[in-house]
Amino acid sequence: MRMRGLPRLAVLAIFLAVTGLAVVGYNAFRKDVAAMQAASLEDITWASYQLEQELSRFREALLQFQIEGAGGDVAAVNNRFDILWSRIAVFNQGGIGGRLSEYDRETQIIPRLFADMKVVDRRVVELAQNDKAEAAALLEVFSPYADELRIFSRKVTLGEELKGREIREQLQSGVDRTLLWGGLAIVIALASLAYITRESIRFKRLAATNLKLADVAEKASRAKSSFLTMMSHELRTPMNGVLGLLALSKQGAVQSSQLRLIEQAEQSGQQMVDLLADILDFSALYSDDLELETEPFEVEHLATAVREQFTPLAKWEGGAFSFSVRPGCPRYLQGDFRRLRQAFSHLAQYVAETAGVRDAKMEFSCDSNTLLVNLSFEYSSEGGEWTPDLILGEQDRGGESFSTDALGPAIARGFIEVMQGNLRVDNNADGRIAVRISVPVEGFVPTAINIAVLSSTDTLAAICRAALAGADVNFVQEGDVDPVHVVLIEAGNTTESTFLSRARKDYSQAILVALGVPIEKNSFDFMVNLPLDFHEIRDVVRKRVA
Amino acid sequence: MNGLLTVGRQFVSGVFVFTFLLGSAAIAGEDVYLSLTNISDGTVVNLSEDDLLAMEQFTVLTENEFVDGLAEFTGPLARDVIAFLNASDIGMLTLTAVNDYAVEVPMSDLLEYDVIFAMAQNGTRFSVRDKGPIWVIYPMTENEELQDRVYNDRLIWQLVKVDVL
Numbered sequence: 021m022r023m024r025g026l027p028r029l030a031v032l033a034i035f036l037a038v039t040g041l042a043v044v045g046y047n048a049f050r051k052d053v054a055a056m057q058a059a060s061l062e063d064i065t066w067a068s069y070q071l072e073q074e075l076s077r078f079r080e081a082l083l084q085f086q087i088e089g090a091g092g093d094v095a096a097v098n099n100r101f102d103i104l105w106s107r108i109a110v111f112n113q114g115g116i117g118g119r120l121s122e123y124d125r126e127t128q129i130i131p132r133l134f135a136d137m138k139v140v141d142r143r144v145v146e147l148a149q150n151d152k153a154e155a156a157a158l159l160e161v162f163s164p165y166a167d168e169l170r171i172f173s174r175k176v177t178l179g180e181e182l183k184g185r186e187i188r189e190q191l192q193s194g195v196d197r198t199l200l201w202g203g204l205a206i207v208i209a210l211a212s213l214a215y216i217t218r219e220s221i222r223f224k225r226l227a228a229t230n231l232k233l234a235d236v237a238e239k240a241s242r243a244k245s246s247f248l249t250m251m252s253h254e255l256r257t258p259m260n261g262v263l264g265l266l267a268l269s270k271q272g273a274v275q276s277s278q279l280r281l282i283e284q285a286e287q288s289g290q291q292m293v294d295l296l297a298d299i300l301d302f303s304a305l306y307s308d309d310l311e312l313e314t315e316p317f318e319v320e321h322l323a324t325a326v327r328e329q330f331t332p333l334a335k336w337e338g339g340a341f342s343f344s345v346r347p348g349c350p351r352y353l354q355g356d357f358r359r360l361r362q363a364f365s366h367l368a369q370y371v372a373e374t375a376g377v378r379d380a381k382m383e384f385s386c387d388s389n390t391l392l393v394n395l396s397f398e399y400s401s402e403g404g405e406w407t408p409d410l411i412l413g414e415q416d417r418g419g420e421s422f423s424t425d426a427l428g429p430a431i432a433r434g435f436i437e438v439m440q441g442n443l444r445v446d447n448n449a450d451g452r453i454a455v456r457i458s459v460p461v462e463g464f465v466p467t468a469i470n471i472a473v474l475s476s477t478d479t480l481a482a483i484c485r486a487a488l489a490g491a492d493v494n495f496v497q498e499g500d501v502d503p504v505h506v507v508l509i510e511a512g513n514t515t516e517s518t519f520l521s522r523a524r525k526d527y528s529q530a531i532l533v534a535l536g537v538p539i540e541k542n543s544f545d546f547m548v549n550l551p552l553d554f555h556e557i558r559d560v561v562r563k564r565v566a
Numbered sequence: 567m568n569g570l571l572t573v574g575r576q577f578v579s580g581v582f583v584f585t586f587l588l589g590s591a592a593i594a595g596e597d598v599y600l601s602l603t604n605i606s607d608g609t610v611v612n613l614s615e616d617d618l619l620a621m622e623q624f625t626v627l628t629e630n631e632f633v634d635g636l637a638e639f640t641g642p643l644a645r646d647v648i649a650f651l652n653a654s655d656i657g658m659l660t661l662t663a664v665n666d667y668a669v670e671v672p673m674s675d676l677l678e679y680d681v682i683f684a685m686a687q688n689g690t691r692f693s694v695r696d697k698g699p700i701w702v703i704y705p706m707t708e709n710e711e712l713q714d715r716v717y718n719d720r721l722i723w724q725l726v727k728v729d730v731l
Contacts, residue, residue, distance in 0.1 A: 063715070074665065103665050105695040106724060114632040 034212040038205045045201035052187075052194035064119050068176040071107045072169040075133075078104045079162055085147075086155040094147050097155075101137075101144045108134045123176050129168045136161055245303045252296045252303075257551055259296070263289045264483045271478070294329070298362065298431050305434035312439065315558065316464040317357040319345050319391070322364075323384050325357075329365040330372070341372065346385035353391060354462040356439065363435040364393055366428035367455060370411065371397055389463060395455040396448065408445040411455060469561065470496050470503060472527060474519040475510040480535060480552075484508055487554040488561060504530045506561060511538035511547070533560055599699055600683070604651045604730045611650045615685075615699070618642055624682050628707040631718055632697075639684035639703040645676040647683055653730050661702060661720075662727040664694065669722050671702075679712065680705055683725065697723035 078100040085092035111117045111130045124130050140161055147154055266286045270279060304310035327343040368382055380397035410429040436443050441459035448454050471493055473481040485495055496504055504527040509519045511534035520543055523532055534544040535552065546560045598612040621642035629636055648656065656673040675681055684703040685692060692698030701723040706712040 070667075077665070099664070099694070102694040103724065106697060109696055110632065113634045114630070116631045 034208055038208055041201045041205045041208075045198045045205075048194050048197050048201075052191050063180075064116055065173070065177045065180050067107075067110055067116055067120060068123075068169075068173040071104075071110075071130075072166075072173045074100070074104045074107045075162065075165055075169055079159060079166065082155050082159045082162075086152045086159070089152060090150045092149065092155075094149060097147060098144060101141075105137060108137065120176065123179055124172065127168070127172065129165065129172050133162075133165050133169075136165075242307070245307050248303050249300055252300045256293055256296045259289055259293050260483075260554070261551060263293065264479060264486070267482050267486060268479050271482070290329075294362065294365075297358070298366075298427060301359070301362070301435070302427060302431050305431065305438065310434075310438055312356045313358065313555070313558075314354055314462070315357055316352055316354050317360075318351055319349055319353055319384050319386065320351065322357060322360060323382070325361045326364045326368060326382065329361065330368045341368065341380040341382070343382045344384070346383055349384060349386045350463060352464040353386065354464040355391065355459065356435075359435045359439070360391070360459065363432040364395075364457070366432040367395055367411065367457070370429045370432075371395060371455065374410075386461070389461055391459045391461045393457040393459075395457070396452045398452055408453075408455070411443065411445060468494050469505045470494050470500075471506045471508060471561070472496050472504045472523075472530070473508045474523060475508075475535070476513075476515045477510070480510055483552050484535070484557065487552060487557050493561065506531050506533060508533050508535055508548075508557075509538075509544070510535050511544070512536040512550075516540065533557075600647070600725065601727045602648070602651050602730070603728070604653045606653070606730070609651055609653070613647070613650065618647070618683070618685060618700075621646060624680060626680065626682050626684070626703050626705045628703065628705050630703075630706055630721060632721065633687070636707065638688050639682060639701070640686045640689075641682040641684040641700065641703070643676075644681040644683050644702065645673075648673070648676065648728065648730065651730055656730050658731045660729040660731065661722050661725055662729070663722055664724040664726050667722065667724075669720055671720050675704070675717075675720070679709060692723075694724060700725040 078097075081093070081097045081100040085094070085097050108130060111120050111124070111134075121130070140158055143154060143158065147158075263286060266282055266289060270282055270286075274282065301310060323343045323345050327341075330341065364382065368380070371380060380395070383394045383396075385392045385394070410426050411433065413430070413433050433443060436457060436459060439459050441457060443455070443457050446454045446456060471484075471488065473484050473495065475481045475484075488495075494502070496502055507523045507527050507530045509516065509523060509532060511519075513536075516534075516539050520532070520540065523530065531545045532543065534541075534547040536548075536550040538544050538547060541547070548557050548560055597614060599615040599618055600613045602611040602613065603609070618641070623640050624643050626639045627636055628639065648659065659671045659673060659676075660668055661671055662668040682703050684701045685699065687697075687701075692701060702721055702725055704712050704717050704721065706717065
């Protein structure tokens with residue numbers, strides 16, 4: 021995380037640094053250019069020399085007037101005076117005037133000259149023809165300014181040269197700075213490019229390594245999952261055999277004490293089968309391989325199944341736990357019965373184990389194709405607070421370890437999520453805690469399927485009944501007159517042909533399903549392998565329903 | 567569009583010049599305000615103050631290095647004045663001031679921009695003591711490219727003579 025943040029920060033810093041340098045360089049250069057532009061807009065040395073020259077011309081006109089006497093040109097004198105006046109006026113306004121006046125700030129030559137011009141203005145205008153004395157007097161007034169203006173012009177020239185040199189130096193400095201900033205920016209950009217390239221290569225290598233590791237981990241996970249699935253299957257098959265035998269043993273004449281032992285063995289066996297199923301389901305959930313098995317079921321049967329599965333624990337915990345179906349709930353629904361039962365059982369079990377079972381209730385209801393289950397209870401731990409972390413999945417998500425009590429809630433939550441259901445926990449006003457589950461289901465109008473089992477042993481028939489126990493199945497007995505839809509026939513032995521003949525005779529319209537590999541394969545519509553797989557036989561019957 | 571306008575203006579100016587030359591040109595002996603000379607054919611047109619004032623007056627609001635802030639200059643368009651010479655293919659003009667200071671100005675400046683021969687600033691007529699009688703004014707504020715020393719040097723004042731080369 022830190023390594024991801026660092027390059028971003030570095031790139032941002034580099035970008036800001038380069039941008040800053042570029043802006044500084046640009047501003048410096050812009051200032052220099054502006055200064056150069058302002059300085060070069062007008063050559064004020066020319067203006068100062070013009071003034072000097074016009075004074076000289078005016079004095080020359082006066083001198084000429086003095087020499088020529090009666091033939092002197094008064095108009096020429098006045099004209100030169102006016103032109104000199106206009107040159108003085110330049111000093112009084114505009115940028116040029118301002119810059120020129122700067123050089124005259126200490127000496128004040130121009131203001132003095134202008135003041136004298138104003139004083140003699142009338143005398144110049146009214147200069148009489150042949151008035152040599154007046155001309156001489158006027159020359160006297162302006163003579164001192166000739167040298168002063170020469171010095172002033174020189175001052176302006178030198179000053180402008182100095183300014184020019186300053187501007188040149190400034191420009192040179194600006195160029196140097198711009199080169200420096202530009203060079204620095206290029207160096208930083210290249211360095212950052214090298215850094216980013218190096219980081220990019222490193223991240224690519226890291227990504228490739230991670231990809232390999234992920235691939236290895238995924239393969240290992242798949243291998244584990246595969247092993248788990250295989251072992252679960254392998255364990256479940258003999259367990260089904262054990263359960264079948266236990267079911268058979270109950271049918272004989274057994275004492276009540278022995279019957280209780282058998283029932284306990286049955287429950288333990290069933291728990292083992294359920295645990296194996298949980299492991300399989302958990303594996304499928306985490307590898308996204310879970311396939312829902314939608315089948316018709318009775319809501320009452322679902323509630324009973326959850327209760328039966330939960331009863332041993334309830335007895336152990338010693339609390340009261342009631343299961344009920346709200347009146348008005350449809351009798352039949354379609355959904356994944358086994359997964360629903362497992363999910364609700366796990367939730368009930370988790371609540372019982374973590375919160376106690378004081379006055380716990382699980383109520384089933386239905387609303388617009390949604391199965392609603394309300395598991396409410398009073399919290400029995402005094403002073404403590406029950407937190408439904410595992411139910412809501414806030415503890416195990418993303419965790420590296422998986423607590424032993426998390427399997428059941430995780431499976432329950434996983435099933436509900438896969439079924440696109442919802443699970444939440446509310447604190448009721450009456451102080452009870454309610455775990456509310458809603459799962460989308462489909463409505464179902466049952467068509468009764470009558471099944472006949474033709475077998476030489478009661479064991480196989482019992483296993484079939486156990487496997488197909490459900491709302492839509494009815495096992496016919498000898499003498500029943502109802503039409504039989506499916507006949508399950510023990511196949512692959514000497515009795516096969518006998519049972520086939522009987523089926524053809526008594527159940528001519530029924531679908532014939534071979535239990536085991538048949539001798540006469542063509543005589544059967546379907547075949548189910550032995551030992552009997554509950555899912556497989558249910559699938560076959562479901563096809564019949566379809 | 568600009569070219570058409572210019573041709574139109576030149577035509578109008580030409581007609582005006584013709585009429586002017588017949589009837590109201592500066593008569594010898596009157597004060598010559600501005601003298602126009604076509605060097606190539608020797609044509610000379612002397613314009614009086616009244617002649618120039620009788621022309622259409624344009625106003626240019628601009629700044630330059632010789633005034634404080636924006637100033638309003640009024641006078642005839644320079645190209646209209648030059649049109650009195652009825653000369654074609656004018657390349658360069660020489661503008662001369664009363665003190666014999668002269669600058670060369672390309673005719674293209676006068677055609678491309680509304681350069682005026684200003685006779686008044688902010689409503690006050692120029693005197694010789696204040697850049698009169700005529701100050702050549704470029705519209706610098708509205709044309710940034712004119713804010714350059716090259717054009718600054720062409721702002722010749724106390725203009726009295728124009729020679730067409």
